[in-house]
Amino acid sequence: MLAAVLSVREATLHVLLWQRARAPHAHRWALPGGVLGAREDVRTSMLRQLSEKVDVREVAHLEQLAVFSAPDRRPGARRIATAFLGLVPSDADPRVPPDTRWCPVARLPETAFDHGEIVRGARERLQGKLSYTNVGFALAPPRFTISTLRVLYAAALGYDVDPTNLQRFLSRRGQLVATGGSAPPGPSGGRPASLYRFRSRRLEVTDEFVAFRPPR
Amino acid sequence: MLAAVLSVREATLHVLLWQRARAPHAHRWALPGGVLGAREDVRTSMLRQLSEKVDVREVAHLEQLAVFSAPDRRPGARRIATAFLGLVPSDADPRVPPDTRWCPVARLPETAFDHGEIVRGARERLQGKLSYTNVGFALAPPRFTISTLRVLYAAALGYDVDPTNLQRFLSRRGQLVATGGSAPPGPSGGRPASLYRFRSRRLEVTDEFVAFRPPR
DNA sequence: TCAAAAGTGTTCTAGCTACACCCATGG
DNA sequence: CCATGGGTGTAGCTAGAACACTTTTGA
Known part of the structure; x- marks a missing residue:
């Protein structure tokens, strides 16, 4: 469960990332997400997890992107991620935790795991659907x-x-x-x-x- | 892990379904699929599972559709399904097991669980991509x-x-x-x-x- | 009155639809 | 030579791209 939340900030497309404090991939930037609860579907779960980072009312659109499932996509216990594309209007200015920032999609910082790939997938999906x-x-x-x-x-x-x-x-x-x-x-x-x-x-x-x- | 394998047979769009023998939903028609193995990604796993029903070399295209995750989507232990769209050329005539058949998409038999919805999603995806x-x-x-x-x-x-x-x-x-x-x-x-x-x-x-x- | 920014009109063109017409074969 | 089906030519229309022109404001 990962969300690439995109928003246009200062005339540039940004994505919401948080900086990992602990290994693996400490200090790298990761997408917000978490694990699916027992009584949730993936969409509900994604909204719940996002609510810890941003005000969910500001997420104007949320759709499934794809499943990322390579066995070695991250070290340690295997985890399969359902990735989402989220969109936040440019006027919304959600309070975000101190480890979380809007990062320009064109110049991403060093990302954790396969999250860079997910962000690129999200941008492409958005570009297609705009048309x-x-x-x-x-x-x-x-x-x-x-x-x-x-x-x-x-x-x-x-x-x-x-x-x-x-x-x-x-x-x-x-x-x-x-x-x-x-x-x-x-x-x-x-x-x-x-x-x-x-x-x-x-x-x-x-x-x-x-x-x-x-x-x- | 479920695949809606579509193919045009006798000028009509068909989907590959098998008839469940046991409860739940005995006698209803279901999509081929199974569970993800420990060392596979979802695509590899899907191809492996399909190989039990059809010759995989005949699947000319396979792409992810969506994740189906409603907690009550099927009775018993919870299962989350990554659904795929598969396409088989009209000239291929794969040998299929006796419980398995090509069914016309426009007039589906009684389907198990949410598989009817998945087939409709697959058809829509195909229709869009043809264009x-x-x-x-x-x-x-x-x-x-x-x-x-x-x-x-x-x-x-x-x-x-x-x-x-x-x-x-x-x-x-x-x-x-x-x-x-x-x-x-x-x-x-x-x-x-x-x-x-x-x-x-x-x-x-x-x-x-x-x-x-x-x-x- | 001029500069700046918004909004309208117009031309050009690509490309999709529809349909008339020509071509190649079997009987 | 005719029926049948495949293939080509072409006219008409829709709508996107580009750009000139008009409108409305502040200084």
Whole structure:
């Protein structure tokens, strides 16, 4: 049971890691997690374990990634890990324990066991789903401007995104709702940006087919 | 450890199930599987367990689906299942034990535990991946005509597919290679169909982005 | 009035759908 | 020569990428 909890902080994709104090792999950085309880399913258990690190209400999305099971993936007693991808909106600022930090995914510190691989898997899953689902909601605050959203998408994808096209992409799919409000412009002026929200804050597949749409 | 092994048989998507002899859920139909060994990872273990039901060389693709972990998912001692999706080409005709059969996915017999849900998950995964990867190779014989391939895609997707567009879809992505050979026409005549093969018989993502392609 | 930032309009193009038409074979 | 099925050409449409242009604000 491990979770790669991703969030965009200061325009960069970060992951929540804690520094191990004890051997094995002392001082290396590890994903939060623990062991499955007798009366829990894996999702419930993951949420319980995360609640020790972050406020669970701030985890806007949680999904299974994969099982990591190589017999030698960690020294000592064998442990099989069900890995999860968690997403925390950029506005949430959860209190975390002193040994825990948000680390930039592009420049990870030395990670424990196979946790680096899990983080890379999580990032790839997120990148894919940004393009054919509404997962963006889980990176964004409840209300946001298109510029803000652009920064979040760019950080998660690792390349620049055109705000015009982002706006139209989401609008065409009915995912963007104008709230009516607007954000005040910055100190150097400029037109105030309208505030939007996602129509739904639960995962929806917006592009079921790349090709092979059923005939009319 | 459970596998939903799918294959197109007689123009219909089937799954490999075996009928339980003993309680619990006697006479119901279950997915093949077993328990993880001490020195195996889940993939190796799954292949080992499948080898008891089908010839493993015929499983052209095997990937993790999800972990099923509800505490009450089956009576008796708790068991957590890592579910896999397996694919067997339509030309392979593996010898299976007497209690084991290919069952049509659209009309499953009464299934044991949560195995029905797993089969539905497997079908959905396959349907999605047919559209943005080359998984088709794992449903098809080594050499095939476009008409044959059309039948396989239609069976897996559950709706009709235009052979013209299928041909171009795969050609555009460089997945189709003409072998030069051709298949003899049927008893009522007709132009002989050319034989093709997939360029690669390992999973490749052919459409990485639905939208948000990186700028040039 | 100018700079800055947001938002709209428009053109270009790739690629999917649909369908008409041509090709190769058996009877 | 016709029926049958395979294969090609092509028109139409959708929607993403790129970018010019307009709008709204602060100084």
